[in-house]
Amino acid sequence: MxxxxxxxxxxxxxxxxxxxxxxxxxxxxxxxxxxxxxxxxxxxxxxxxxxxxxxxxxxxxxxxxxxxxxxxxxxxxxxxxxxxxxxxxxxxxxxxxxxxxxxxxxxxxxxxxxxxxxxxxxxxxxxxxxALGVGGFFAYVGLFEIGQLRPGETVFVSSAAGSVGSLVTQMARITGCRVIASAGSEAKCAWLREVAGADAAINYRDGEIAGQLSAAAPDGIDLFFDNVGGQQLDAALGVMAKGGRVVIAGMVSAYDALEPLSERHGGWTKQMLTSQVSLRSFDAFEHTRLWPKFQRAVGGWLRSGAISxxxxxxxxxxxxxxxxxxxxxxxxxxxxxxxxx
Ligand SMILES: NC(=O)c1ccc[n+]([C@@H]2O[C@H](COP(=O)([O-])OP(=O)(O)OC[C@H]3O[C@@H](n4cnc5c(N)ncnc54)[C@H](OP(=O)(O)O)[C@@H]3O)[C@@H](O)[C@H]2O)c1
Incomplete structure (x- = not known):
């Protein structure tokens, strides 16, 4: 033309x-x-x-x-x-x-x-x-297709006030899950608890993460949606429930820092050996058949105000x-x- x-x-x-x-x-x-x-x-x-x-x-x-x-x-x-x-x-x-x-x-x-x-x-x-673009698709595919989220599970989301994380937190909540969310400030944690509906919010800059996670998830984490890697991945691996799944969406802690992807503290070794945890990264673009279903589901949630x-x-x-x-x-x-x- x-x-x-x-x-x-x-x-x-x-x-x-x-x-x-x-x-x-x-x-x-x-x-x-x-x-x-x-x-x-x-x-x-x-x-x-x-x-x-x-x-x-x-x-x-x-x-x-x-x-x-x-x-x-x-x-x-x-x-x-x-x-x-x-x-x-x-x-x-x-x-x-x-x-x-x-x-x-x-x-x-x-x-x-x-x-x-x-x-x-x-x-x-x-x-x-x-939410209706690549970030939302990443959240949807990671949570439901890769993570196989089920109602009633305990979910941990890192960088939960970020673009992908804020959607994952809200989608897990409306699916009927108990949601633990982490972020880097008190203001973000307050939003996660009071608006996004997280059951617990952890400020990862405020003290030891593993202890805060164990207290928030006494029965262990069924699904960890990880945007961050590094210390938070190390901490979560030691708190996974039997048969738990870790979905690796990103590793933002390693993008602008020299922090190693895993500090290998060893705190999670026994848990990983005995709990049959699976850990998976993914490429949402290999799941484009889910795009129409994603548009219907997330579009509906946004328009009804179920998520923002x-x-x-x-x-x-x-x-x-x-x-x-x-x-x-x-x-x-x-x-x-x-x-x-
Ligand atoms: N958006 C997409 O289209 C897309 C597509 C594919 C993959 N991904 C991946 O999915 C993940 C999330 O993407 P996003 O777009 O939603 O990014 P994001 O989570 O909004 O990333 C920015 C946030 O990362 C957190 N952060 C920065 N340094 C950190 C550190 N050292 N430890 C912990 N948190 C840190 C900061 O929040 P705090 O204040 O909480 O520290 C910041 O607001 C990323 O790893 C990204 O690569 C995204």
């Missing part, structure tokens, strides 16, 4: 992108990232141009900044939602709203790889970058460097999105 005159009027000569200027040291600094202005080239057949509206910040990008996967002085990749303003791709027409992988910039050219259309909806667009999406929206692409450092430091709760364009 060729671009019409009105669409060409929207075509910019230049776009702004977030670039990685140097590989981060032990702790990421905001000036590891910078904003560059680049020319927008003409579309090739099979491409479309997207005016991004929301770009999502995901902590796992920090790993790619360090390990060489993310290039220096070039556009970074990440999830975004925007409007197609010009198209030479039959499946992504002008005017369509699209979720895609060309984040960290205000205008993006896509081939359609890792892109999906968002059907017309009355739901807030922000939901599609969080915790979303913090910042304005302008210049906000990205500080916002990314703040994300790793746990400054905000839930999902951080940046509105651009």
């Amino acid at each position: 060729s671009a019409g005159a009105s669409d060409m009027a929207q075509r910019p000569a230049t776009a702004r992108e977030v670039h990685l200027l140097r590989r981060p040291g032990a702790r990421m600094a905001a000036d590891d990232l910078g904003i560059a202005t680049v020319a927008v080239p003409p579309l090739q057949p099979g491409q479309f141009l997207v005016r991004n509206r929301l770009i999502a910040l995901d902590p796992v990008r920090r790993v790619f900044f360090a390990d060489g996967t993310a290039p220096l002085n070039a556009a970074l990749f990440g999830f975004a939602i925007g409007t197609v303003t010009e198209s030479r791709h039959p499946d992504f027409p002008e005017g369509a709203i699209v979720a895609h992988h060309g984040g960290f910039r205000d205008w993006a050219i896509s081939t359609g790889a890792n892109a999906r259309l968002i059907p017309p909806t009355d739901d807030p667009l922000e939901w599609h970058a969080d 999406a915790q979303i913090h929206v910042l304005d302008g692409i210049e906000a990205v460097p500080d916002a990314f450092v703040d994300l790793l430091a746990g400054v905000r709760q839930g999902k951080t999105l940046v509105r651009v364009g």
